[in-house]
Amino acid sequence: MNKEKLTQIIKQKALKLGFQSIGIAPAGFLEDEAPRLEKWLKNGYNGKMSYMENHFDKRLDPTKLVPDSKTVISLSYNYFPSTKQAEKTYKIAKYAYGKDYHFLLKDKLKELMQFIQEQAGQVQGRVFTDSAPVMERAWAKKAGIGWEGKHSLIIQKNKGSFFFLAEMILDLELDYDAPFSTDHCGKCTRCIDACPTEAILPDKMINASKCISYFTIELKDELPANMRGKFQDWMFGCDICQDVCPWNKFSLPHNDDFFQPHPDLLNMNKKDWEEITEEVFRDIFRKSAVKRTKYSGLKRNINFLKV
DSSP states (O other), X not given: OOHHHHHHHHHHHHHHTTOSEEEEEEOOOOTTHHHHHHHHHHTTTTTTOGGGGSOHHHHHOGGGTSTTOOEEEEEEEEOXXXXXXXXXXXXXXXXXXXXXXXXXXXXXXXXXXHHHHHHXXXXXXEEESSSSSOOHHHHXXXXXXXXXOTTSXXXXXXXXXXXXXXXXXXXXXXXXXXXXXXOOOTTOOHHHHHOTTOOEETTTEEOGGGOHHIIIIIOOSOOOGGGTTOSTTEEEOOOHHHHTOGGGGGOOOOOOGGGOOOTTGGGOOHHHHHTXXXXXXXXXXXXXXXXXXXXXXHHHHHHHHOO
């Protein structure tokens, strides 16, 4: 099968599997990202996420993750919900409403990999979804998926930004898409203005050590007293910068049962959350990404939010 035909059927298969978008870029060193990553780490913007300091070379060069790799396939998967939590309650980020996305996307990526091997023969490669040192947003731009917003997330004109990113690194040469070279944020600064902890910096850089998502998920210590009153009721993750983005008026609800929330989650008020038991926590978040913070972590966050 020729390269053009193979590329076409891979893209068709990805969309059939439920991926929202697919783009393909040549594997190579991310020259533009190297100084940005170095500056980000040097300034301590990773906070206590020390793992971000590991595998510097691998983050920038996919050929160090897959020897002789020629291609990076970038994919997006919609998670925008049709229904949201009740008003005036403690909130969790929309991506965590349903089951943990890692399980679903990994299965779909493995199925796509198997399909590629069936079509192209001996293909070596690896699949990733937020699970290894891969600079997914840089690859999404290179593959033509979208542009990087001022909040550092990838945005698509007709789909917004509420989607997961995933990658495949292959030793197979394919037809490559043009990188996304335009920026459609213009002079808008809504995401920067809306961030209550001032975590969004100029040049599309995030000081993760000031981000509500970092505090409520990654940080295992006590939450800093100087942040009290600034979380706007977010107890796991934060969607503020996405919620205010004008491009997200184009976000359409997913129709994936995997991401449907536990029926009780959407209706719980502040009192319900404050009184949540470990048994209820396990039931509501049985296979959810919220389990990362554990019951004790969620209780810590809720207690911090209580006035």
